[in-house]
Amino acid sequence: MFKKLNQTLITKYPLIWNLKYIWILLAAIGINIIAFINGFLFFSKKSQLQESRLFDGFTEGGTFVNYIFVSIIILIIWLYFYIKNNRFKSFYPTSRNYLFKEFLALFFLFFIFLYIPNSFKFGIKYRVANYISNEQYFKDIDIINRTQVFTLQPSFGYNNSSRYLTVPAFDSLVSEKETKDLFEQNFIAYKKQYPKAEKHFIEPYFRNPEFEILLEKHFPQRKNYQPSGFITNDVRLNKKNPDDYNSYVAPNTYATDSAMAYIPPVEEDIDAVKEYYHLESLYNYSRLAFENKNDKSKNNEYYDKELIALLQKNDRKAIAVLLVDYTKLLDKHEIGYQFKKSTWLNYIPQYPYYFIDYHLGKYTNYQNDSIEKDYINQTSLNEVYNNFEKAKFQSSWLENIEYYMMFAIGFAVFLVTFRFTSFKVWLISIVGAGVLSILGSVLGLGISSIFNYNNYTPYIILILFYVLFIVIMSFGLRTKQYKLITGVNLNWFVVTNIFIGIVLLGFYTDIRADMLYDPTSKISIYQLREENAELRLLKQIADIFIYVNPILYIISFYFIINLYKNWQAMPEE
Amino acid sequence: MNEFKERLKDVENHFLQNDLDLGYRRLIDLILDLGELNFYQKIIDYSDFYYNESSSDELKKEKALELLTDLKTVSPPEYKQEEILISTTQVEKVYSKRKFKLHPITFDIKSREVVGLVGENGNGKTTLLRLICGELKPTNGEINYHFTTAKPYSYELRTKLVYVPQRIDVLYGSLLDNLQFTLTAYGINDKENILLSKVILARLGLWPYKDLQWKQLSSGYKMRFELAKTLLRRPEVLLLDEPLANLDILAQQIILEDLKYLSQSIRNPFGVILSSQQLYEVEKVSTEVLFLEQGKLKLQEDKEELNQNFTIIEIDVINDKEELLTALSNLNLIQLKFNGGSFIAYFDESVSLNKIFIEIGKSSLQVKYIRDISKSSRRFFVN
Numbered sequence: 044m045f046k047k048l049n050q051t052l053i054t055k056y057p058l059i060w061n062l063k064y065i066w067i068l069l070a071a072i073g074i075n076i077i078a079f080i081n082g083f084l085f086f087s088k089k090s091q092l093q094e095s096r097l098f099d100g101f102t103e104g105g106t107f108v109n110y111i112f113v114s115i116i117i118l119i120i121w122l123y124f125y126i127k128n129n130r131f132k133s134f135y136p137t138s139r140n141y142l143f144k145e146f147l148a149l150f151f152l153f154f155i156f157l158y159i160p161n162s163f164k165f166g167i168k169y170r171v172a173n174y175i176s177n178e179q180y181f182k183d184i185d186i187i188n189r190t191q192v193f194t195l196q197p198s199f200g201y202n203n204s205s206r207y208l209t210v211p212a213f214d215s216l217v218s219e220k221e222t223k224d225l226f227e228q229n230f231i232a233y234k235k236q237y238p239k240a241e242k243h244f245i246e247p248y249f250r251n252p253e254f255e256i257l258l259e260k261h262f263p264q265r266k267n268y269q270p271s272g273f274i275t276n277d278v279r280l281n282k283k284n285p286d287d288y289n290s291y292v293a294p295n296t297y298a299t300d301s302a303m304a305y306i307p308p309v310e311e312d313i314d315a316v317k318e319y320y321h322l323e324s325l326y327n328y329s330r331l332a333f334e335n336k337n338d339k340s341k342n343n344e345y346y347d348k349e350l351i352a353l354l355q356k357n358d359r360k361a362i363a364v365l366l367v368d369y370t371k372l373l374d375k376h377e378i379g380y381q382f383k384k385s386t387w388l389n390y391i392p393q394y395p396y397y398f399i400d401y402h403l404g405k406y407t408n409y410q411n412d413s414i415e416k417d418y419i420n421q422t423s424l425n426e427v428y429n430n431f432e433k434a435k436f437q438s439s440w441l442e443n444i445e446y447y448m449m450f451a452i453g454f455a456v457f458l459v460t461f462r463f464t465s466f467k468v469w470l471i472s473i474v475g476a477g478v479l480s481i482l483g484s485v486l487g488l489g490i491s492s493i494f495n496y497n498n499y500t501p502y503i504i505l506i507l508f509y510v511l512f513i514v515i516m517s518f519g520l521r522t523k524q525y526k527l528i529t530g531v532n533l534n535w536f537v538v539t540n541i542f543i544g545i546v547l548l549g550f551y552t553d554i555r556a557d558m559l560y561d562p563t564s565k566i567s568i569y570q571l572r573e574e575n576a577e578l579r580l581l582k583q584i585a586d587i588f589i590y591v592n593p594i595l596y597i598i599s600f601y602f603i604i605n606l607y608k609n610w611q612a613m614p615e616e
Numbered sequence: 617m618n619e620f621k622e623r624l625k626d627v628e629n630h631f632l633q634n635d636l637d638l639g640y641r642r643l644i645d646l647i648l649d650l651g652e653l654n655f656y657q658k659i660i661d662y663s664d665f666y667y668n669e670s671s672s673d674e675l676k677k678e679k680a681l682e683l684l685t686d687l688k689t690v691s692p693p694e695y696k697q698e699e700i701l702i703s704t705t706q707v708e709k710v711y712s713k714r715k716f717k718l719h720p721i722t723f724d725i726k727s728r729e730v731v732g733l734v735g736e737n738g739n740g741k742t743t744l745l746r747l748i749c750g751e752l753k754p755t756n757g758e759i760n761y762h763f764t765t766a767k768p769y770s771y772e773l774r775t776k777l778v779y780v781p782q783r784i785d786v787l788y789g790s791l792l793d794n795l796q797f798t799l800t801a802y803g804i805n806d807k808e809n810i811l812l813s814k815v816i817l818a819r820l821g822l823w824p825y826k827d828l829q830w831k832q833l834s835s836g837y838k839m840r841f842e843l844a845k846t847l848l849r850r851p852e853v854l855l856l857d858e859p860l861a862n863l864d865i866l867a868q869q870i871i872l873e874d875l876k877y878l879s880q881s882i883r884n885p886f887g888v889i890l891s892s893q894q895l896y897e898v899e900k901v902s903t904e905v906l907f908l909e910q911g912k913l914k915l916q917e918d919k920e921e922l923n924q925n926f927t928i929i930e931i932d933v934i935n936d937k938e939e940l941l942t943a944l945s946n947l948n949l950i951q952l953k954f955n956g957g958s959f960i961a962y963f964d965e966s967v968s969l970n971k972i973f974i975e976i977g978k979s980s981l982q983v984k985y986i987r988d989i990s991k992s993s994r995r996f997f998v999n
Contacts, residue, residue, distance in 0.1 A: 049793070050796075050810065053793060053796045053797055053800060053809075054796060054800055054805045054806060054809045054810070055800075055805060057797055057800040057801065060793075060797065061797065123788070124788055124789075127785075127786060127787055127788035127789075128787065128788060128789070128794070128797060130797070130801045133785070134771070134774040134775050134777075134778075135775065135798065135801035135802065135849070136775045136801060136802060136803075137771075137801070523753060523769050524753075608771040609770075609771070611771055611774075612750065612769050612770050612771040612773065612774050613769060614750060614751060614752050614753035614769055615746075615751055615752060616712075
């Protein structure tokens with residue numbers, strides 16, 4: 044069978060025969076399959092599900108070293124068989140198409156070898172994805188989404204600025220008009236002091252700090268002199284420090300953590316003893332832990348409505364059932380929780396306002412024995428389901444593919460320049476590239492000392508070299524002189540082509556950024572790059588270009604092949 | 617009678633005179649000229665039989681004659697006339713970093729010609745070959761390639777000029793694989809590919825080794841294999857740099873003989889330029905010998921010396937020099953030199969080889985070797 048296959052390849056597909064392509068391709072695919080199995084077996088303990096970098100096991104665990112080692116061994120053996128028959132250098136009739144196919148074949152081969160990390164990741168994902176059924180997953184995330192609010196973790200989510208829906212218990216106490224009036228009043232005073240300030244009244248109205256101020260008056264008993272563990276941004280605007288003023292808040296976005304706009308009462312005295320009103324309530328919680336990919340109606344709003352309805356009914360039995368279900372999930376995934384003094388339900392605030400007085404933190408937060416050791420490890424459970432979600436719904440097929448393509452081109456060019464030129468030229472090209480980079484640095488220093496350094500110097504030096512490569516190479520090929528130097532410059536030209544497009548785009552972006560930048564404005568050049576439409580467009584083009592660049596390079600290489608043919612037939616010195 | 621039939625007759629005579637080895641090789645030449653697949657298969661079958669140890673010479677002869685009878689029935693291939701392939705005009709090469717200079721050389725090579733380049737090491741043989749194949753650019757002069765319209769120093773031209781350097785490339789794989797790969801590169805696929813590969817292996821005496829890997833061959837057979845691979849490329853001109861180096865005397869003779877016969881193909885004749893230091897062997901097969909000395913064509917430059925028309929004899933005897941001088945004293949001996957184990961005797965042009973034989977016959981000289989080198993470039997290799 045092998046003999047017959049060999050005969051067919053040698054007479055009908057000489058390139059495949061010469062490249063030993065079937066065997067090396069099988070090896071490349073084989074090693075990817077092994078990586079997949081390895082990844083599959085890598086996930087062997089339940090506890091791994093709690094790791095945030097579970098899918099990065101290939102690089103984290105040092106596994107990649109083995110794969111690099113094995114791949115290098117395979118490639119060296121393959122090169123031994125492949126390199127000896129070179130019809131191009133032997134001056135057998137060799138078409139441009141043949142050489143182009145050879146380049147493509149090498150590119151594809153290296154790409155498959157470089158794809159190993161993704162195969163490994165698929166292995167892990169495949170096993171994790173099948174760890175629980177989709178049906179079970181959707182049931183579990185429903186419990187998590189519903190119970191998330193009752194875990195009382197010390198994070199955002201319980202103050203008024205977090206919610207989006209009306210809660211009659213609070214909103215009946217403070218109206219929109221009252222809130223707006225206070226806002227206008229505060230803003231006029233503020234504007235006097237800071238004329239550049241812009242007006243942002245947040246919708247819905249209860250997310251404005253003025254609402255909170257007005258609400259505080261209804262709950263004097265909630266006044267305290269210690270900040271609450273649930274509030275992470277309770278420093279009110281300091282009039283002497285306008286940088287604290289957060290002028291931008293995205294209006295009407297649902298469940299965003301950035302809704303922290305705050306305009307202080309004008310009368311606030313910063314030197315006075317700080318007072319805090321603990322108005323954090325279960326009602327305000329609006330954070331969706333997991334999206335239901337199967338049922339779009341079970342969104343953030345749905346769970347918010349469900350929560351508000353549950354709290355309004357004061358159905359503590361239903362809450363207790365949720366907590367039991369949640370602890371079952373924790374048990375299932377061997378994640379810790381502990382209640383020393385009371386049951387979890389006793390921590391849950393009471394009707395009608397559900398103001399929060401206690402919270403369950405992470406276990407690691409309780410190092411001091413004097414503090415109660417009751418805890419719920421919500422983060423770990425979320426990480427488990429986060430990993431399930433990634434495994435089930437986030438494909439990694441195209442992950443990092445742009446880099447794999449670039450590296451595959453790099454390796455293919457590395458090999459093809461050896462095949463298309465001579466060993467001497469190839470070696471000088473490699474050593475010379477190092478010398479050239481030192482020369483470039485020295486030249487850069489020289490230019491900097493004479494003309495003052497600017498950001499364009501590295502670009503200019505690279506472009507200068509690139510033009511020189513083209514000039515020297517063209518001269519040699521035209522006059523049929525200096526074969527060695529011509530070959531070296533041809534190789535350098537071909538290698539530079541890999542990244543010259545990216546460099547030129549970067550150069551142009553930098554020039555435009557400098558042209559658009561106004562040093563008198565308070566915006567930094569980094570902000571300008573983020574905010575300016577043209578610069579953002581250029582950044583988008585650059586992002587797309589990273590994918591397009593390998594394709595453009597491959598197309599351009601088709602035309603470069605004739606340069607190698609001309610070079611090969613050149614007389615030596 | 618046309619050329620094909622004449623050659624058929626010659627081959628038949630070789631077999632009838634029991635010169636099976638030459639007959640076998642020449643029979644393959646005829647089949648290669650014919651280019652028919654069924655005859656490729658027949659000679660392959662015959663080769664199996666020929667190299668079978670149990671096959672008797674009588675049977676080999678009988679089967680060969682049967683094959684020849686079959687060949688007589690086919691329509692002969694068209695005879696391709698000789699043509700000038702390459703002409704060099706005052707080609708000169710000066711190296712900028714070396715003192716060596718190849719002085720102007722003008723010569724033509726036709727198809728079916730074997731040109732021998734002889735001379736000591738470092739006298740410009742390889743330079744001349746590399747100039748012709750386009751690996752070097754002449755400082756002055758012109759090289760015209762009449763067999764192609766391809767541009768000078770183009771890849772296309774290089775595919776038609778086959779240059780085999782002294783150090784041949786290392787190959788991987790079996791002999792057959794390499795030959796088949798070569799043929800595929802030249803557009804010969806399918807059945808013809810494998811058949812022709814086998815036929816050429818048989819032609820170059822590599823049949824018993826056909827299943828071996830390239831690395832398993834001895835250096836002599838590697839050169840034969842290189843020649844086989846080269847011939848499959850159907851070159852217009854074959855340039856061989858020292859192909860006889862590292863070969864034993866028998867291998868040298870066979871290779872040279874093969875080159876001569878193969879270059880005279882009816883259908884695909886080609887020209888051969890080969891460099892060597894084996895003067896006698898090269899002279900035997902060459903249509904022209906170019907002798908280079910210190911970058912100059914000595915045969916052209918020393919015409920006056922050639923016109924002196926000495927009779928020059930190279931002779932090796934058991935006796936000492938005095939006895940040799942005594943034996944030749946009746947002849948008009950001008951000079952006697954001892955040169956690397958043998959004597960070189962210069963006589964007046966009126967002294968013929970027959971006269972020398974008569975005098976030697978009369979003497980008590982015990983002759984081991986004698987050769988007339990009056991017109992051989994061997995005469996230039998005398999101290």
